[in-house]
Amino acid sequence: MKNILFSLIFLISLPFAANAEDEDIVISKEWARPILIAGRPGGAYFLIENKGNEDDKLISLSSSISPRVEMHEHTMKDGVMKMSKVEAIEVSAGGSTELKPGGYHIMLFDTANKYGVGDEIDLKLNFEKSGTIDATVKVLAKQP
Numbered sequence: 001m002k003n004i005l006f007s008l009i010f011l012i013s014l015p016f017a018a019n020a021e022d023e024d025i026v027i028s029k030e031w032a033r034p035i036l037i038a039g040r041p042g043g044a045y046f047l048i049e050n051k052g053n054e055d056d057k058l059i060s061l062s063s064s065i066s067p068r069v070e071m072h073e074h075t076m077k078d079g080v081m082k083m084s085k086v087e088a089i090e091v092s093a094g095g096s097t098e099l100k101p102g103g104y105h106i107m108l109f110d111t112a113n114k115y116g117v118g119d120e121i122d123l124k125l126n127f128e129k130s131g132t133i134d135a136t137v138k139v140l141a142k143q144p
């Protein structure tokens with residue numbers, strides 16, 4: 001009886017253990033600004049941690065609320081804040097990259113609806129090495 005119980009516990013815990021090991025990229029601190037009018041662009045932010053041994057990069061994103069999701073960065077040039085599109089956001093092995101106002105950020109264009117505080121936005125993040133990772137982004141009034 002003891003053996004059977006042990007086997008059962010082992011079998012049940014197996015998928016979870018395998019899963020945890022596979023997750024080199026961890027997404028946290030997800031939040032987005034409210035989108036007050038449908039069709040207006042929205043900004044989203046999160047922290048990307050790379051717990052793996054290889055550098056990786058975010059190469060594209062998609063969302064059910066937007067046909068065009070872009071990666072942008074803000075840079076200060078001659079005292080003026082400029083926004084430009086970037087092709088990828090790198091996350092070095094054992095390091096992290098934070099998307100935040102004034103730096104890297106995600107922009108969702110041609111949004112399907114308006115999104116207020118408490119709503120959630122789904123994002124699919126495509127990494128060069130780690131593949132696709134799903135994230136749920138909460139709409140907040142301001143940066144947490």
Ligand SMILES: [Cu+2]
Binds near residue numbers: 072073107
């Ligand atoms: Cu932008």
